[in-house]
Amino acid sequence: xxxxxxxxxxRLVGATALAIAATYVGRARAASTPSTFGPMKQIDxxxxxxxxxxxxxxxxxxxxxxxxxxxxxxxxxxVAPLLAGAGYRVIVxxxxxxxxxxxxxxxxxxxGQPAALAVDVIDLMDALKIRKATLAGFDWGARTVNIxxxxxxxxxxxxxxxxxxxxxxxQAGKQxxxxxxxxxxxxxxxxxxxRGRLGYEKYTKDFAKLIWQTASPKWAFDDAxxxxxxxxxxxxxxxxIAIHNYRWxxxxxxxxRRYDDLESKLARAPVISVPxxxxxxxxxxxxxxxxxxxxxxxxxxxxxxxxxGGIGHNLPQEAPEAFAKAVVEADGxxxx
Numbered sequence: 001x002x003x004x005x006x007x008x009x010x011r012l013v014g015a016t017a018l019a020i021a022a023t024y025v026g027r028a029r030a031a032s033t034p035s036t037f038g039p040m041k042q043i044d045x046x047x048x049x050x051x052x053x054x055x056x057x058x059x060x061x062x063x064x065x066x067x068x069x070x071x072x073x074x075x076x077x078x079v080a081p082l083l084a085g086a087g088y089r090v091i092v093x094x095x096x097x098x099x100x101x102x103x104x105x106x107x108x109x110x111x112g113q114p115a116a117l118a119v120d121v122i123d124l125m126d127a128l129k130i131r132k133a134t135l136a137g138f139d140w141g142a143r144t145v146n147i148x149x150x151x152x153x154x155x156x157x158x159x160x161x162x163x164x165x166x167x168x169x170x171q172a173g174k175q176x177x178x179x180x181x182x183x184x185x186x187x188x189x190x191x192x193x194x195r196g197r198l199g200y201e202k203y204t205k206d207f208a209k210l211i212w213q214t215a216s217p218k219w220a221f222d223d224a225x226x227x228x229x230x231x232x233x234x235x236x237x238x239x240x241i242a243i244h245n246y247r248w249x250x251x252x253x254x255x256x257r258r259y260d261d262l263e264s265k266l267a268r269a270p271v272i273s274v275p276x277x278x279x280x281x282x283x284x285x286x287x288x289x290x291x292x293x294x295x296x297x298x299x300x301x302x303x304x305x306x307x308x309g310g311i312g313h314n315l316p317q318e319a320p321e322a323f324a325k326a327v328v329e330a331d332g333x334x335x336x
Contacts, residue, residue, distance in 0.1 A: 068139020
């Protein structure tokens with residue numbers, strides 16, 4: 001009985017702290033200058049030296065927030081203080097090819113395959129001595145959250161995944177879709193060509209801004225907000241990682257043999273057993289599956305949340321309070 005009371009008390013305290021933090025975040029969002037993180041931290045983790053932001057108490061329950069392409073850690077700039085205010089230790093890393101994250105060796109393969117990004121998360125957790133964490137993300141970040149929780153469930157407490165179950169494989173990526181669905185993936189085909197590589201290299205920020213606009217057509221972000229994230233694309237490995245990721249998905253680029261066993265497991269579309277909340281905005285202009293298509297892939301405690309009000313692909317930045325609330329709720333399930 002006392003354990004149940006303690007869990008209930010923790011959820012109540014977390015919800016109260018989240019509500020208080022939301023008030024301050026709301027005021028900051030109303031200001032003319034976009035929010036920023038404090039000084040970045042760096043740590044050697046596997047093949048990378050990872051740049052990451054950290055917020056909240058050092059002894060708080062860890063939450064790792066993972067961004068996608070072409071975004072960066074600032075997708076969570078309003079989520080992090082909400083969770084930190086609720087007592088969580090929040091870790092927000094730049095993915096390989098973004099911000100201050102660098103390969104430790106100049107000879108390392110600039111590999112963007114999904115399994116490699118998932119291993120990056122495990123390496124980061126090991127480097128930070130985090131045995132188990134709640135993971136949450138969108139776009140590439142959601143895919144990575146799915147992979148880590150499917151392959152290493154013992155390292156994951158709970159997850160929040162925007163657009164649901166995104167684990168794929170090269171064979172599935174080779175299968176044609178109906179024309180209307182193929183049209184949504186125009187950028188994947190563009191980046192598969194040499195013209196596309198040169199174009200992305202030359203117009204990286206213009207390309208990224210176009211993706212932001214089409215993926216979140218009702219999100220009225222300003223130039224300062226985009227510029228804050230755009231600086232992360234100046235990473236020397238950014239173009240190579242983005243190109244390799246999309247070419248690998250189509251089977252046009254090889255991965256590294258070290259990940260073959262992991263890819264073989266992922267090709268079987270493993271279920272995810274940890275407590276999970278999936279989320280979707282009503283104005284997501286990026287390709288995404290219907291919730292009914294993936295609900296059965298989550299075999300633990302599970303719920304789906306649809307957000308209205310013109311919320312697009314970058315859900316945590318467009319609806320930070322709802323995203324943070326989902327993290328607290330999923331984490332609470334795991335603690336119960």
